[in-house]
Amino acid sequence: MPEIxxxxxxxxxxxxxxxxxxPAGLPxxxxxxxxxLIERPGTAPxxxxxxxxxxxxxxVAAPMHSIDPDYALAMTPEDQQILSLSSDSLILAVxxxxxxxxxxxxxxxxxxxxxxxxxxxxxxxxxxxxxHRHPLPEPRACS
Amino acid sequence: MLVIRRxxxxxxxIGDDVEVEILECSHSQVKLGIRAPKRITILRKEIQLTGxxxxxxxxxxxxxxxxxxxxxxR
Numbered sequence: 001m002p003e004i005x006x007x008x009x010x011x012x013x014x015x016x017x018x019x020x021x022x023p024a025g026l027p028x029x030x031x032x033x034x035x036x037l038i039e040r041p042g043t044a045p046x047x048x049x050x051x052x053x054x055x056x057x058x059x060v061a062a063p064m065h066s067i068d069p070d071y072a073l074a075m076t077p078e079d080q081q082i083l084s085l086s087s088d089s090l091i092l093a094v095x096x097x098x099x100x101x102x103x104x105x106x107x108x109x110x111x112x113x114x115x116x117x118x119x120x121x122x123x124x125x126x127x128x129x130x131x132h133r134h135p136l137p138e139p140r141a142c143s
Numbered sequence: 144m145l146v147i148r149r150x151x152x153x154x155x156x157i158g159d160d161v162e163v164e165i166l167e168c169s170h171s172q173v174k175l176g177i178r179a180p181k182r183i184t185i186l187r188k189e190i191q192l193t194g195x196x197x198x199x200x201x202x203x204x205x206x207x208x209x210x211x212x213x214x215x216x217r
Contacts, residue, residue: 028194096200139214
């Protein structure tokens with residue numbers, strides 16, 4: 001079984017059939033086309049997109065419905081050529097922390113995954129309906 | 144910001160070798176045709192914003208940061 005030594009997870013073994021293909025890469029990382037979608041116990045609902053081309057590259061994401069339950073997906077015709085939506089599609093928001101440590105989600109550019117075909121695209125919207133820096137809600141205080 | 148009014152079929156020039164032509168116009172959308180040398184990158188602004196955001200997102204996530212992040216989602 002192929003394996004890779006990643007910065008985020010150390011050594012990972014993976015099945016070729018589990019590899020997720022981003023034919024167009026992701027904006028800023030156009031040459032990174034092969035990723036693993038990783039779910040770890042203890043960090044649900046987070047999902048990790050670990051690059052297989054660059055072991056240091058790993059994005060953290062969350063299912064879109066966990067951030068905005070009413071999110072309305074809109075893909076450009078170009079993105080729809082890469083991937084056709086099905087009921088089986090998984091929609092994720094890439095998360096990032098600003099220098100001040102504040103977490104935001106990119107709702108302008110959801111990652112859309114066709115689980116059956118193992119294809120994915122970061123579908124940058126053409127409208128201005130959602131922000132690329134949508135603030136996550138403040139943590140609830142522990143009672 | 145420079146503001147220019149143009150009609151369909153009219154063209155404006157940027158520098159020596161970029162031409163922007165107004166092709167179609169509806170109440171909510173403008174269709175532009177751009178002629179430029181291959182070395183010039185033409186991007187929708189949203190793609191540039193997402194590229195910057197992706198570079199920020201690609202930084203290593205420490206266990207402490209992850210724990211903090213989970214607090215926002217649970």
